[in-house]
Amino acid sequence: MQSLQKISSRFIPLRIENVDTDQIIPARFLKATTKDGFGKNLFRDWRYENDDENKPKSDFVLNQKQYSGAILVAAKNFGCGSSREHAAWSIQDYGFKVVVSSFFADIFKNNALNNGVLPVTVSDAFLQQIFAQGAEDTLTVDLAAQTITIDATGALETFEINSYKKTCMLNGYDDIDYLLNMKSEIEAYEKK
Amino acid sequence: MGKTLFEKIWDKHVVKQIEDGPSVVYIDKHFIHEVTSPQAFSGIEKRGVPIFRPQQIVATADHNVPTMNQELPIKDALSKFQVDTLIENCKKHGVELYGLGHKYQGIVHVIGPELGITQPGMTIVCGDSHTSTHGAFGSIAFGIGTSEVEMVFASQCIMQSKPKVMRINIDGVLKNGVVSKDIILYIIAQISASGATGYFVEYAGSAIRALSMEARMTICNMSIEMGARGGMIAPDQTTFDYIKGRLFAPQGADWDQKLVQWSALYTDADAKFDVEINIKAEDIEPMITYGTNPGMGLSVRGTLPTMERFSDATEKQNYEKALKYMGLTAGQSLLGMPVQNVFIGSCTNSRIEDFRLVASIIKGKQKDPNIKTLIVPGSQEVAKQIKAEGLDKIFADAGVEIRQAGCSACLGMNEDKIPAGEYCISTSNRNFEGRQGAGARTLLASPLTAAAALLTGKITDIRDIL
Numbered sequence: 001m002q003s004l005q006k007i008s009s010r011f012i013p014l015r016i017e018n019v020d021t022d023q024i025i026p027a028r029f030l031k032a033t034t035k036d037g038f039g040k041n042l043f044r045d046w047r048y049e050n051d052d053e054n055k056p057k058s059d060f061v062l063n064q065k066q067y068s069g070a071i072l073v074a075a076k077n078f079g080c081g082s083s084r085e086h087a088a089w090s091i092q093d094y095g096f097k098v099v100v101s102s103f104f105a106d107i108f109k110n111n112a113l114n115n116g117v118l119p120v121t122v123s124d125a126f127l128q129q130i131f132a133q134g135a136e137d138t139l140t141v142d143l144a145a146q147t148i149t150i151d152a153t154g155a156l157e158t159f160e161i162n163s164y165k166k167t168c169m170l171n172g173y174d175d176i177d178y179l180l181n182m183k184s185e186i187e188a189y190e191k192k
Numbered sequence: 193m194g195k196t197l198f199e200k201i202w203d204k205h206v207v208k209q210i211e212d213g214p215s216v217v218y219i220d221k222h223f224i225h226e227v228t229s230p231q232a233f234s235g236i237e238k239r240g241v242p243i244f245r246p247q248q249i250v251a252t253a254d255h256n257v258p259t260m261n262q263e264l265p266i267k268d269a270l271s272k273f274q275v276d277t278l279i280e281n282c283k284k285h286g287v288e289l290y291g292l293g294h295k296y297q298g299i300v301h302v303i304g305p306e307l308g309i310t311q312p313g314m315t316i317v318c319g320d321s322h323t324s325t326h327g328a329f330g331s332i333a334f335g336i337g338t339s340e341v342e343m344v345f346a347s348q349c350i351m352q353s354k355p356k357v358m359r360i361n362i363d364g365v366l367k368n369g370v371v372s373k374d375i376i377l378y379i380i381a382q383i384s385a386s387g388a389t390g391y392f393v394e395y396a397g398s399a400i401r402a403l404s405m406e407a408r409m410t411i412c413n414m415s416i417e418m419g420a421r422g423g424m425i426a427p428d429q430t431t432f433d434y435i436k437g438r439l440f441a442p443q444g445a446d447w448d449q450k451l452v453q454w455s456a457l458y459t460d461a462d463a464k465f466d467v468e469i470n471i472k473a474e475d476i477e478p479m480i481t482y483g484t485n486p487g488m489g490l491s492v493r494g495t496l497p498t499m500e501r502f503s504d505a506t507e508k509q510n511y512e513k514a515l516k517y518m519g520l521t522a523g524q525s526l527l528g529m530p531v532q533n534v535f536i537g538s539c540t541n542s543r544i545e546d547f548r549l550v551a552s553i554i555k556g557k558q559k560d561p562n563i564k565t566l567i568v569p570g571s572q573e574v575a576k577q578i579k580a581e582g583l584d585k586i587f588a589d590a591g592v593e594i595r596q597a598g599c600s601a602c603l604g605m606n607e608d609k610i611p612a613g614e615y616c617i618s619t620s621n622r623n624f625e626g627r628q629g630a631g632a633r634t635l636l637a638s639p640l641t642a643a644a645a646l647l648t649g650k651i652t653d654i655r656d657i658l
């Protein structure tokens with residue numbers, strides 16, 4: 001897993017609530033047996049007319065040239081629905097390092113963290129402030145300090161993350177490394 | 193202070209509590225299927241570690257399988273490769289596989305309970321969000337991502353933060369024509385598609401106690417559709433009667449001992465929940481969804497919200513987007529609207545009781561000539577039972593074909609899809625955009641409401657034909 005410490009970037013505003021994982025990556029792309037190359041199918045059916053890469057839908061933010069950056073900002077209840085980790089893989093593969101929303105679905109949040117994508121939960125009011133920014137404005141996310149800042153206005157909010165996950169993310173460790181080191185404790189538990 | 197059912201099971205399975213971090217939770221049973229397991233298998237291979245407890249894993253192929261001519265090779269090359277990869281991986285790692293052609297094959301959440309693998313007090317995971325189904329037996333069962341599948345492969349444990357607990361009490365007697373699918377659609381419509389995010393839900397109350405195991409599974413199945421990590425129901429005599437005698441159920445002295453343990457699995461009278469919700473069974477009507485998330489549901493006789501109901505600009509925009517996708521207008525009623533497809537199946541409603549229910553409605557009648565159907569049992573066992581009970585005759589006489597077991601049109605991944613722009617009354621669990629195929633318009637409902645539409649070709653209140 002890649003580590004993440006601090007990032008300043010423009011962002012892509014996705015003003016849609018309840019973005020479910022079927023939208024993030026439609027089921028027909030789940031036939032892969034590796035984790036690679038999902039980025040090109042991220043939000044596939046919102047991005048293209050009739051699944052045709054030559055016909056990008058101009059009303060969808062990923063197709064609007066003025067927007068760019070490694071931070072995706074979405075309205076509430078992002079990542080609901082299926083447990084498919086392919087959703088996190090596609091977001092990561094597309095180049096996002098952080099997803100900001102006022103509310104995340106549980107399984108997606110775990111999947112993102114397990115793939116080095118940081119989910120940042122902000123208040124509704126702060127989310128609206130971000131959406132009010134221009135396309136050139138940037139956000140700074142500092143994991144060590146657990147803060148997110150709108151650079152143009154200096155508005156800042158702190159976000160929650162448990163210290164275990166934070167350490168993993170800062171160092172690029174994953175849970176499996178941790179669990180593999182616990183084998184004797186697990187065996188002892190089984191004997192109880 | 194007493195403990196909740198959830199806490200009793202959780203506490204017993206915590207191997208270690210990481211300070212200001214998640215708990216390391218031991219997993220009793222791990223189900224896998226072809227879609228969310230390949231990257232986990234290659235993950236442990238890359239690390240060079242074996243599967244820690246292969247005998248605690250059960251695999252099946254369900255998402256990609258065709259529901260006709262299953263004896264022939266799968267036509268879609270990618271689907272075939274994924275199913276073949278599962279076979280290969282299970283063989284290599286010593287995992288029991290009930291694959292295509294096996295008499296126990298079926299949708300993972302149908303076969304677990306049916307084979308008696310799912311039991312009270314267990315922790316159960318699967319790389320599939322509807323793992324919540326198994327909670328109907330009084331187990332902690334939840335969906336996980338592929339990295340977590342890899343964790344369980346490597347260590348039989350998972351890292352989880354302890355969720356908050358919510359209890360939903362449904363007391364009273366259900367009205368005629370109202371079944372368990374309506375209960376859960378009603379709850380989700382009340383609390384929204386994110387109303388239980390962060391919670392584990394226990395369903396309780398006299399209306400829940402009165403339900404059969406299969407009906408309880410339908411409710412727990414859709415817990416994830418309101419954001420809950422999982423749902424559960426305390427085991428009781430109904431649960432024990434269901435499990436007894438099944439293939440992997442405990443036997444003899446082992447059964448007696450298990451029964452004692454299982455009987456202690458209930459929420460203590462003085463236990464505290466973070467949230468409690470009370471619902472009167474009498475308030476629940478036959479339900480249907482109109483939008484693009486399962487929270488957008490109403491009574492089949494109701495009208496869609498008007499635009500004025502939304503004050504928030506983003507909410508308004510989202511409602512408009514859903515209406516546009518569904519081809520519906522604010523304020524309209526759905527009753528009498530023609531539909532083109534009926535799908536009866538999925539891990540929510542593809543068990544024998546669902547087929548009995550539908551058969552009881554269509555018996556001696558003809559399906560509407562304009563309706564296309566996908567009627568799909570959840571497992572080979574269910575298919576077998578349909579035949580044994582002669583239900584297949586009732587369906588055939590009504591002009592309806594029964595297909596072979598699989599996830600089918602629940603998700604647009606296999607051959608069964610709903611054409612763009614067409615409406616489908618579906619007994620499945622998700623009405624997301626494109627879920628049943630690009631452009632497909634899904635209306636979630638109970639098997640009874642689906643059966644009614646099968647006969648009339650329209651959205652119908654089942655009580656009008658009962």
Ligand code: SF4
Nearest residue numbers: 322538539599602603
């Ligand atoms: S039936 Fe549908 S929801 Fe259930 S496991 Fe299959 S695809 Fe998932």
